[in-house]
Amino acid sequence: MTTxxxxxxxxxxxxxxxxxxxxxxxGRVTSGIYATYLANQLLxxxxxxxxxxxxxxxxxxxxxxDLIFDDLLELGEPVIIFNSTKLYCSHVKSLTDHxxxxxxxxxxxxxxxxxxxxxxxxxxxxxxxxFENRKELISxxxxxxxxSMATEANKCFELTINLFDDIAHEYNIx
Numbered sequence: 218m219t220t221x222x223x224x225x226x227x228x229x230x231x232x233x234x235x236x237x238x239x240x241x242x243x244g245r246v247t248s249g250i251y252a253t254y255l256a257n258q259l260l261x262x263x264x265x266x267x268x269x270x271x272x273x274x275x276x277x278x279x280x281x282x283d284l285i286f287d288d289l290l291e292l293g294e295p296v297i298i299f300n301s302t303k304l305y306c307s308h309v310k311s312l313t314d315h316x317x318x319x320x321x322x323x324x325x326x327x328x329x330x331x332x333x334x335x336x337x338x339x340x341x342x343x344x345x346x347x348f349e350n351r352k353e354l355i356s357x358x359x360x361x362x363x364x365s366m367a368t369e370a371n372k373c374f375e376l377t378i379n380l381f382d383d384i385a386h387e388y389n390i391x
Contacts, residue, residue: 221322224367228374233331236390237381241335248340250388252294255345257302257380259285264306265324269317272361279325279354284345291341299383305376312369319369322362323377329355 222229232238240246241254262282266273273279289296309320328346336343348354384390 219364221362221364221367221370224364225323225370225374228371228378232374232378232381235378235381235385237385240390242338244338246339248292249294250384250390251340252289252292253296253387254380254384255285255289255292256296257299257384258345259289260298260302261305261309261380262324264309265317265320268309268312269314269321272314272317272321276354276357278349279321279358281325281328281345284347288341288344297387299380299387301376301379301383305380308372308376315366316369318361319366320373322358322366323370323373326355326358329358 237254240250246254259282262280262285266280266282309317312320329348329351332343332346333351336346
């Protein structure tokens with residue numbers, strides 16, 4: 218049986234192979250670049266979590282916005298907000314509940330899995346990647362997903378890659 222993970226694998230790999238992601242995972246990202254990334258993530262997560270707050274009620278502690286804000290404050294760096302973030306936020310505001318789950322899957326599941334490595338590589342505390350009940354959240358989130366979300370999950374990956382492109386262009390990351 219085909220899974221949502223399999224249906225989004227190509228875009229997931231593109232995101233993982235992006236020069237910005239390699240910088241991040243390589244532990245070479247500066248606090249200024251990371252702060253800009255966090256600021257853009259903060260806006261995206263705030264909109265996503267506000268639009269889906271009614272969906273997240275039975276997933277305690279999955280929300281990341283406050284933790285991203287704390288991480289951003291800790292760095293205390295000036296940031297740039299990119300048009301790709303504005304486009305993402307506008308897109309999310311137009312989604313149905315079903316489509317919102319695809320974005321929750323892409324962003325939050327990424328934090329639950331890949332975020333565990335990222336938090337060891339970034340400047341600051343990386344609180345956004347800390348979960349009190351990680352295994353339970355993964356299990357509960359999986360129950361909400363189905364393969365019909367693949368198109369929107371792939372769109373989320375594409376919008377995320379657009380942000381990575383903006384960061385790479387701004388900071389000359391190759």
